[in-house]
Amino acid sequence: MIPHVAYEVAAVEASAKRFVGCDDRFMLEAFLLHVRLLREFLWGMVEDSPRYADSSLYAEDYFPDVLIWRDRKGPLRSSLAATKDPIDKQLAHVCRERIDPSFTIDLEAQVSELQTELLAQWQHFLRCLGNDPRTERLRAAHQEWRRKLRIEGAT
Numbered sequence: 001m002i003p004h005v006a007y008e009v010a011a012v013e014a015s016a017k018r019f020v021g022c023d024d025r026f027m028l029e030a031f032l033l034h035v036r037l038l039r040e041f042l043w044g045m046v047e048d049s050p051r052y053a054d055s056s057l058y059a060e061d062y063f064p065d066v067l068i069w070r071d072r073k074g075p076l077r078s079s080l081a082a083t084k085d086p087i088d089k090q091l092a093h094v095c096r097e098r099i100d101p102s103f104t105i106d107l108e109a110q111v112s113e114l115q116t117e118l119l120a121q122w123q124h125f126l127r128c129l130g131n132d133p134r135t136e137r138l139r140a141a142h143q144e145w146r147r148k149l150r151i152e153g154a155t
Helices: 002-019 025-043 066-072 078-092 108-129 133-148
Strands: none
Touching: 002 025, 002 108, 002 133, 025 078, 025 108, 066 108, 078 108, 108 133
């Protein structure tokens, strides 16, 4: 699963980079999809989605006791919390809330902050894993995906 988790991180970076300055709605939706998946990985818990408990993977699964990550992860960061429901609704299905101005927010304006918050939490996750052998494998897989997706700064 390491390459799949690392891909989500690189996909957030790549789609944000490609969206900024081009105003491409499809790239925005790709970005939001990867935000949603990575947000779920980093902050989700098995109890949140019992229907998919057997197949879902969360950051807490990388620790010997799920309570370790639950204690260290902290609350959902501000921009991620403010956009959670709008992103979930927009990507899940066509819904009535999309036309309700009190429900909708400008997700385009949130791209930079969402990316920053997710990448900060990713780094926090890696630091919390510490000397676990998977830490370096996650870092290496992330760099490999950055290279494949042609993200500047990939080594």
